Amino acid sequence: MSVTRAIHRLTSLLGEGLSLSKPVLEDHGRSETYFPLAAPDAVAFPKNTQEVSAIVKICADEGCAVIGFGAGTSLEGQAQAPFGGICVDFSKMKAIRRLAQEDMVAVVEAGITREELNEELRATGLFFPVDPGANASLGGMASTRASGTTAVRYGTMRDNVIGLEVVLADGRIIQTGTEARKTSAGYDLTGLFVGAEGTLGLITALTLRLRGQPEAITAAVCAFPTVDAAVNCVIDTIQMDLSMARIEIVDTATVQTFNTMAGATMPETPHLMLEFHGTESSVQDMAETFGDIAADHGGMGFQWASRAEDRAALWHMRHHAYWTILQSRPGATALVTDVCVPISRLAEAVAAAQDDIARSGLIGPILGHVGDGNFHSILMFDPAKPEELAAAKEASERMVSRALDMGGTATGEHGIGIGKLHYMEREHGEGWNLMGDIKSALDPQNIMNPGKLVPPKN
Amino acid sequence: MSVTRAIHRLTSLLGEGLSLSKPVLEDHGRSETYFPLAAPDAVAFPKNTQEVSAIVKICADEGCAVIGFGAGTSLEGQAQAPFGGICVDFSKMKAIRRLAQEDMVAVVEAGITREELNEELRATGLFFPVDPGANASLGGMASTRASGTTAVRYGTMRDNVIGLEVVLADGRIIQTGTEARKTSAGYDLTGLFVGAEGTLGLITALTLRLRGQPEAITAAVCAFPTVDAAVNCVIDTIQMDLSMARIEIVDTATVQTFNTMAGATMPETPHLMLEFHGTESSVQDMAETFGDIAADHGGMGFQWASRAEDRAALWHMRHHAYWTILQSRPGATALVTDVCVPISRLAEAVAAAQDDIARSGLIGPILGHVGDGNFHSILMFDPAKPEELAAAKEASERMVSRALDMGGTATGEHGIGIGKLHYMEREHGEGWNLMGDIKSALDPQNIMNPGKLVPPKN
Known part of the structure; x- marks a missing residue:
């Protein structure tokens, strides 16, 4: 394994499309919340799928980590590089490749953000409904199985992505799904990559289901x-x-x-x-x-x-509640919880969470997508005080533990990344090992976003 | 590998719950359409998940095939046993384990049929909306990713199964999903088993999303x-x-x-x-x-x-159109096509299919789920005339080929089974090999419903 050699080869391939500048590396190693900086060794800015494939082939050859990066708005450190490696930034891949208005389908590149897409769609009477609040990239939203305020009516990314173009861990390019509304033709590969957080491959393009703007x-x-x-x-x-x-x-x-x-x-x-x-x-x-x-x-x-x-x-x-709340305590950073429970248990879960927050001594306003049973507490703390982070983590642990007891999940929409890895065994039991088996089959070298989502390799 | 030894051990385990009677074997080796008999060596009737697990463990030990069987209504030979082995019939597993009315969720065993479930739900004001026409078992409907007439509003099995209990190829039991409305916690294992046609494991129970009966x-x-x-x-x-x-x-x-x-x-x-x-x-x-x-x-x-x-x-x-149409030509059997295309291409696809049928010299009424772009032709032929089967297959090939050219799929809801295996490479390209990789990882001995869905092993 040689990151140095990978960088050398990638420089030949991409020229100015590879950055080694410290501010760029740090920009791609930050998180929106409390995780410490974990920067990649280089950031690639591919312009098309062929370049992404070539990048991954080189990284596979050199055994070096590959981390996808959309808009950097994920909340669990999904795009951070705890093992270094090459960050693949999709900001130069924003094309709408195809817009089939009659079929209410668009094929877009992974780097376009949801606001950019909806701006482009404005004149058509159609829109893409998934709305996580942040102006995330569509590739990132698919990778974390994002949802947000409109999921109660329009579903999550799982429901609105009908096909994907993916670069696999060895650089092969596959197309999943079709442009038909439904299919029974084999394993749901689209569904497998949605929510996989880049650990099985890099999403380079998405076939999206659009909706008519309501009257x-x-x-x-x-x-x-x-x-x-x-x-x-x-x-x-x-x-x-x-x-x-x-x-x-x-x-x-x-x-x-x-x-x-x-x-x-x-x-x-x-x-x-x-x-x-x-x-x-x-x-x-x-x-x-x-x-x-x-x-x-x-x-x-x-x-x-x-x-x-x-x-x-x-x-x-x-x-903007997240940022408004953060600004209410200058200098604070936050741990954002994301449990989702059966709706019948929601009132109880929120009340108990308020007790947890009171006990922690922190300020943690609660807001959430109540139609889905999903709520967030924005637990603010002073990053210079480790005891406050510990208190935030403890309150969060209690909420997750209770959600799992209630038949819910540790994360309704933010995903696993680094921050929720330690809940996976409890939530999935033996199923987590199955995820590890799938990961090993599709990425035997463990180069795709290592350290995230699946059981660590011994 | 010894089926004989497996049968011996299964007899000790199940007693009368294992049948070797020829009519029972043949009943489980038939198909609803034109495929020749392919009977298993024995049929097991487990009463609970532990028994299913024990059966699969014995089969794994003996390297013998395991084929799940619900109501036997699949149309592509999914439940047939071309390599013999043990058929696992779920007709003794019909319990509703849990009904959470406030959450509109039910946990049911795999053998209950949709009509049985809806009969049980009648007094609650809730119903399970997926309606393929046939009174299929819920486990079978999940395994083939069934849909039917109501998918245009309520979605397919992919959209209405939120969790599964599955017995894996080595007998381990896993639970996928939660009872929350959504989750971003790792790979979508639920979605992976829905549509897998029993090639990755046996679905023993399902967590279903219910709907309110409309006013x-x-x-x-x-x-x-x-x-x-x-x-x-x-x-x-x-x-x-x-x-x-x-x-x-x-x-x-x-x-x-x-x-x-x-x-x-x-x-x-x-x-x-x-x-x-x-x-x-x-x-x-x-x-x-x-x-x-x-x-x-x-x-x-x-x-x-x-x-x-x-x-x-x-x-x-x-x-009942399928049976009515079949009865209109006494003695006939049928090949049922199932293409699904983007809706903008549907009129063209149906018109061309009518030409294909006219050219074949067969009678093949067309009906379909037009809101999804999915239609069927019931191509009738005399089973004693191989040239008629050949003509039906040729017409079907043309329809599929055209659907794929239009960005559609070979099967909107019937699945792959035996009948559509030869379209998988064309529809999925390299993605089909990926399905094979997943299959090898989860079922390395290839005992789960062998001969279906994934690339044949050399």
Whole structure:
């Protein structure tokens, strides 16, 4: 194994498309949260799939690690390089290769971000619905099986990626899936690479399912006396089969931050923030039905936002909650939890999480995708105080442990990366070893994003 | 390798739960279509997962084939035993282990059929929506990634199975997935076993996502002057984001069979058969919008069926079309095609398929799940005339070849089994070898349903 030799060969291949500059390396070795810097030895900026394949072939030859990098917005250190190696940055691969409007399908390169794609789609009446908040790359979103606020209606990346182009660990290029709506032709390779965090290959292009922009959209906020009341309102709504496009919970601590940091004037109690998509009349129907259910659960001060700018302001506040909350404690960094539980257990899980946070002595506002049973606590701590990080980790451990006891998962949408590796055995049991077997079969040298997701090799 | 020794040991284990009776073996070696008998050496009837595990351990020890068997309704010979071995029949494993009504989740054993499950759910207000027509077992439906008439609204088995209990090729038992709505915790093992046709392990239990029974259901039939007009109507409907629960096409030949064999009195032109689920008002909205779109495309003689018995009669006729069509030519057997194409190409694909059928000299009514781009031709032939089977195969080859050229798939919902193995290389290219690598990693002895789905071992 020689990274030096790989870098030499990659320089010949890519010229200026390979960077060894220290700031660039550090930029690609950071994480959005609390993980210490783990920089790669070089960063490659391929312009097409053939170059990605050539890069991986060289790395396979030299036995050197390959780490995919999209927009760098992952939260569990997925794109960091704890064993060094070559980071493959997809920012020069943003083409929309094909747009089949009638079939509502787009084939895009891995580096395009969801905002860039939706900007390009604007005139077509179509959009790509998965919305994790951050302006992530589509390749990265597929790799972490991202979802976000709209999953309750449109599903996660698992549901919206129908095919992939992937460079395997030996440089071979494969195409998975088709442009048909469904297929029963063999193993679901598309599904295997979605969520694999680059440990089985590098996603270079995606075939995406698009949706029609709804005729009408209405958003709303509604205050509730307790988290419990808000969650029970959501359960009833789901059982009525009301087709909400978003339904988000923010707890009192989050509302307080919105009020102090983002100029909101919300009553300081838990709130639901929601959105309906449909026809003018179906949206109105749904809104009225929701209003009735909310009233049954003590919902108050219902505010509708049918104007596009009011909705934009609402979701901007929600999407920027992470940074707004971080800014509320200058100098702080955060550990962001991501458990997801069966919806019937959600109120209990949130209440217990609030106890965990109180016990930790930290500030940790809670917000989440309540329609999926998925919530986050943004546990803030001073990076100079190891005891605060320890307290954050302990609170997080409790939440995960409880979620697993409830039949839930350690991560609803952020993935495993470095931060959640130690939960995998408990969550999957023998299934985790099976993941290791698959990894060994597809990447026998363990060069694809080593140190992530699968059991460490002895 | 010794099947004899395996049978000896299995007899000790299972007693009367192992059958060597010739009629039982032949019953488990048949197929629903044209494949010749390929019977197993014995049929095991395990009563629980521990027994399945013990059976597989013995077979692994003795290097003998293991073939899962649900209701025997698969169409590509998936449950046949071309290499003999032990058939594992799940008909004694039908328990509903858990029903979590608030979470709309059920955990069921693999042998329960979809009709049995829905009968049990009737009083709860919930139902399991995937409906392939045949009363298949849930384990079998997962293994072939089945779908059917409701996939356009509720998705396929891929979308409605959130977790599995699986007995691996060495007898280990794993649990995949959780009861949460979504997870990003590692490789999607659930998705890997769904559609694997028992080649990676035996599914013994499934965690299913249930749905609320809609408040209102309306069904309808509508005649169109041409297949083209009907398909274009569907494309417009999908782009309007009308949430149809079913939208099926039947061609003129199918309508003729309904008229002569099932007492229908439909005008002899292509028809759409459709169903809307929703609230009273949303169903009416959708029906009116659909009526407008249909009229634009020459739709005629719109008939609504809001009464449950009228709907039941309609879908009974559709679901029994396969057998009705077969009965229209006494003594005939059939080759059933199953291509799925991007919807924009569907009209063209159906028209060309009709030409293929005319050229073959066979009768082959066409019907399909037009909202998914998936259609079937039931190519009837006399099993005593090899030249007719050859003609059916040739017509089928043309349809598949065209579907692949159009960016579609050889099989939308029936799977690969024996009948479509020879299309895998063309459809997946190098990806098929990857499936072989996964198979070798998880079943190194190649005992799980050998001869199906993956590249044959040299």
